[in-house]
Amino acid sequence: MTVRNLDALFAPKSIALIGASNRPGTVGSVLARNLFRAGFQGPVMPINPHEEVIGSTVNYRSVADLPLDPDLAVIATPAASVPALVAELGERGCRAAVVISSGFSPSLRDELLAAARPHLMRIVGPSCVGFVSPQRGINASIAHITPRAGDLAFVSQSGPLALAVLDWADAHGVGFSHLLSIGDMSDVDIGDLLDHLAQDGRTRAILLYAESITGARKFMSAARIAARIKPVVIIKSGRTEAGARAAMSHTGVLAGSDAVCDAAFRRAGMLRVASLRELFEAVGTLACQVRPRGNRLAILTNSGGAGVLATDALEDHGATLAALAPETLSQLEALLPADWSHGNPVEILREATGERYEKALKAILPDHEQDAVLVMNCPTATTDGLDAARATVAALGSTRRVPILTCWMGASTAEPARRLFAERAVPTYETPDGAVRAFMHLVEYRRNQDLLMQTPPPLKVNPAHRETARVLVEEALREGRDVLTEPEAKQLLAAYEIPVVDTRIVTTPQEAAAAAEEIGYPVALKILSRDISHKSEVGGVQLELDSPEAVRIAASDMLDLVRQRKPKAQVDGFTVQQMIVRAHAHELLVGIAEDPNFGPVVLVGQGGTAAEVIADRAVGLPPLNMVLAHDMIARTRVSRLLRGYRERPAADMDAIAHTLVKLSQMAADFAEIAELDINPLLADHSGVIALDGRVVVRPKPAAGTARFAIRPYPEELERDITLRAGAGYHIRPIRPEDEPALIEMLERSSPEDLVLRFFAPVKRIDHSFVARLTQIDYEREMAFVIKPDASMEAPILGAARIIADPDNEAAEYGIMVRSDMKGHGIGSALMRHLLVYGKARGLKRVFGDVLYENRGMIDLAGRLGFSRHVDENDPQICRVEIDLATIDPNLAG
CATH class of the missing domain: 3.40.50.261 (Succinyl-CoA synthetase domains)
Structure with a gap:
């Protein structure tokens, strides 16, 4: 679930308190005192089977005795009793509950959710300290004070920390629109609350304290929407990399869960801070x-x-x-x-x-x-x-x-x-360090917000040999291997047009010497074994060999060393490759890893044998584009060297960024790739070349691209269609790179058509206006463009989009066809495409608001089966709506 029934939490008409008490110092007495004194305008109905009154308020012995159905229940009874109470409340029509009670085992938590599910009842907690909404007069918490009203919303996974923040805020005159302790997050989580608070007119900024992130894709969608509307500032505890220690590749070791969280928060446009003081400082600074x-x-x-x-x-x-x-x-x-x-x-x-x-x-x-x-x-x-x-x-x-x-x-x-x-x-601060820290908050926030709206240059990541890559991966899995050999790894990289060094496979020292003669000196010699992850650690790498005799001796010695240090390893031979001599090249590490929460990540940093010790890396969430890839590179320490210094010219930053984008595409194409690293990737002014590669594979997980925290571009939705008079067109989802073409389409449309689409004159068609139309979250909305052909250069003739609610129940649509292309059936094709897509993603209905003067759109909606309704607030607007259960899946043709 997402925002369904959260209105019963934030704006209830009546509240039931189960577990109310007259005994001083108990949770039930504190809750009763806070609820009665906060100023709530509706009835607060205490329930205790042993009391006549709670304080001076009439008490009820059970849920069944309540005189009216509560919107919100606050529960503070022993954990074992809560599921039955929730079921009973659900029968009475209660739509939300704050469960203060603690001590829930996993099985008891499942019982709680099972009791709530048939009634679509939302659960906050359990094991939380409650919910406070000062502007509504609600203090359903065990807080020692009721905070003053304000416009900051604070959401905390830690109950004690939420109470400490209340105390601090009271001393500093800070007020809240809402304060929520969410405890175990059995149902309502941070993503749900971000969705609601983003649209809450009483909330100016959202503050978060998180210990863990659940439902990464939902969280990212909600966070990206919220951060575009108002500042979202987060503290995330648990800065540890323990979860990555068992990884087989350098990339997996270096990814680190906290680095991934950093990348996720930046990608969402949020600002991460390190302390509670910074949290409120940042909000004050951003407010200016x-x-x-x-x-x-x-x-x-x-x-x-x-x-x-x-x-x-x-x-x-x-x-x-x-x-x-x-x-x-x-x-x-x-x-x-x-x-x-x-x-x-x-x-x-x-x-x-x-x-x-x-x-x-x-x-x-x-x-x-x-x-x-x-x-x-x-x-x-x-x-x-x-x-x-x-x-x-x-x-x-x-x-x-x-x-x-x-x-x-x-x-x-x-x-x-x-x-x-x-x-x-x-903005004003007490110390120089505080002022500079605030300046950096502004810099980081601006940078994160800009990344939400940057338009990347066109880049077609088009692996010419994708099928070759698939064969490599599937063959390894068929043989029961979880690591590709070095030659296989390089073939995979080459399939994605990542330059690799020429590599020969041999089986004996004599063959190695002969291969070296053919390649030319100096050469590098490496052991070839499916059982050895890091060759240099067992003496399996020799560099700068400059004669046949040197190669033969090195190969023989290498076999002896490997047998001593890794006696059970199966040795398949050697690889021989020419030493790449680039005097001014930098050694980089780039790769793919998988985070247990956020799914695939891409990494870049300083490479070489000391990569793990230096730990210079930047992590990004795919899908990546060139703008995001360049930002990743800029966050590394090695980027200062890559920009050039003294006699060393600047490295080809575009070539490095291209490599990151290609790895991002590879992660989307092959869910079987669990880890991948290229170490080193040599980078200089002439480009990049991969000297070594390691790929860890596993059977394809059922999730596929659903494991991505941000939904990748849905290539599977591209279609070629034929319309009137046999004209062919191409329909596909919109890309951020479509911004120039969309601007051209809008500029070639009449002012009257722009008003019909946007309900007001469009004074400026610029980046800030169009970026919001092209840079979308494919998880929450979908926009299609129609072109004469599939090339990026082809003009956009029409565009259509639907924006779904967080519950994926209903979606609003919008369509526009370039003025000179009307009458060709383009609008009808786009509408049919939208409806079929909406039905496939599980939406129940699609609706749109149409100006009555837009007769073409109203007639089209009528032909497709939409019903019409007059907008009571604006007689110039017609609401059209369709039940998608009536849509033929083959409607799009």
């Missing part, structure tokens, strides 16, 4: 709508020491101290005393007045070499910190083109300045 372009910070301060602290913090966080432009420095020279710092940080000396702050800040703000400015002040006996704060605000003016952060150090003397900044929505 400050959006730096990059990570270059200019610092203005009256204290050299404070400037050094901020610079150190900037370095620690991986950001950049801005190099101010010469013209800016010249202006500052003219404005400031002779002994100012003459650079960034701009130290304007301890006697700096408000006037000096204002003049210096106005000189720095227009500088294009900085992305944000941090203004700092240390209290002195000779200057007024509030005067400096007023001057800072004055310098900003009303435009706020440049992001500004402030840090007024001190306690009582700085408080008036901080209040002024808060009133003017200027």
Whole structure:
């Protein structure tokens, strides 16, 4: 389930409290006190079989005795009694329950869910501390205080931590729209709540404390939707890589569950922080709508020491101290005393007045070499910190083109300045480190949000020999092997057009020497064995061999070493390959691994024999495109070297990114691939080449691409169709790369047709408008485009989409055909395609709102069997709707 019946939790008309008590200090008495005193406007009905009243409220002996059916139940009785109570409540029409009770075994938890399921009743918990919604007057929790009303929603898997946050928030004047402790997440989980809170008008930002993520695909879909609407900030505990220690490949070892969580949160557009303090700091910072372009910070301060602290913090966080432009420095020279710092940080000396702050800040703000400015002040006996704060605000003016952060150090003397900044929505912090940390929150949040909306360049990952790759994988599985040989692994990579070094297979030292003569020296010699995972660890690799005799001796010695160190290993021979001499090449590790929660992941980082020790890696969730692949590379430490330095030219970053995208495609094509690594992948200015590869396979899991946390592009939905007069067209799901073609389609459509589709004049057809139409979550919505042929270059003639609700019950559709292509049957083909797809994915109905003047669409809907309804709120709109049970699966033709 997802959001079904969550309205009964967030906006109930009546509440039943089962397990209410008059005995002081009990859970039942605390719940009763909180519920009665929170200000809920509906009836709160306590249930206790042994009491006449609870406090001063009439008590009921059982669920059957309740005078009306509750929307929400709060249960605090022994665990064994809860399933029967839930069944009884469900019979009474109760639609949600918060289960405070703990001590549920797995079997008892199953009984609880089985009792709720027939009634579609939602369960929060068990083993939680409850639910609070101050704006609705609900405190169904065992909290020691009722929080003040606000616009932050906080969801926590830890009950005690939720209570600690309440205490902290009360002391700091922070209010909540909702606060939920979700305990064991037997039913309602983080993904469900993200779906609901994303649409909640009372919630400005969503804060999460997570210990584990369940239902990764649902979580990712909900998180990506929520993060596009409002800030979502998360703390994830459990930074451990223990789950990856048993992996057979370098990639599996290095992936690490926490690194995967990091990648997932970034991909969803969320911001991850490390502490509760950062959680609320980040929300306050993001609320000021400050959006730096990059990570270059200019610092203005009256204290050299404070400037050094901020610079150190900037370095620690991986950001950049801005190099101010010469013209800016010249202006500052003219404005400031002779002994100012003459650079960034701009130290304007301890006697700096408000006037000096204002003049210096106005000189720095227009500088294009900085992305944000941090203004700092240390209290002195000779200057007024509030005067400096007023001057800072004055310098900003009303435009706020440049992001500004402030840090007024001190306690009582700085408080008036901080209040002024808060009133003017200027972010302010108590310490240089806190200010820099907030700046990095902004940088990371902007980067994550941009990735949600970036349009990648067209790239057709089209393995020419996909069938060859399939034969390799299936043959290994048929033989009972779980690891491809090195030559097989390289053949698999070559099938996906990843360059590999020429490799010869031989069986004896003499054959190895002969192969080396043919290849040319120097050569690399490696043991060939299906039982040896890491060849170098058993002496199975020799490099830089430059003569037949050297090859023969190395091969003989290698056999002896392997027999000593791995006596049970079956040795099939050797591989001989030419040594690739690239003086300026970097050794990288790239590969595929599988996370138990988020499914396949792709990895890139520094390679070589010390890859696991160095542990420099970035992880990404497939499907990847070139934009996402480049972002992954940029997150590695080795990327600084790849950009070039001194005599070493920059590596071909596109070639590395192409490799990551191809691996992403391979993971989607072959569920049988459990792990894959290329180590090393040599990368330099001329491209990349794989020197070694290792592939771990397993029988194809039933889940297929369902194991992906983000649904890959559904290639299976592509169709060639024939319409009127025998004209042929190609229908396929939309891709992010379709943005330019979709812009062209919209620009070639009449203003009247744009109004019919979007219900208002479209003033600007640009990236921000179209990206939301092309960059979709295939799990929640589907959009199809129709073209004259299957090429990326072909124009888009029409587009259609459906957006399903989180419960996959109903979906809203929208269709548009380019104005000059109407009358060719394109709209009808798209509509039929949508309906057949909707039925196949399990939707029950499809509906749409159509302007009455759009007679063509209303007539088409009528011909296909849609019913019509007048919109009571807007007589210009006709609601059309169809039951998909009536749709012929062959309707699309």
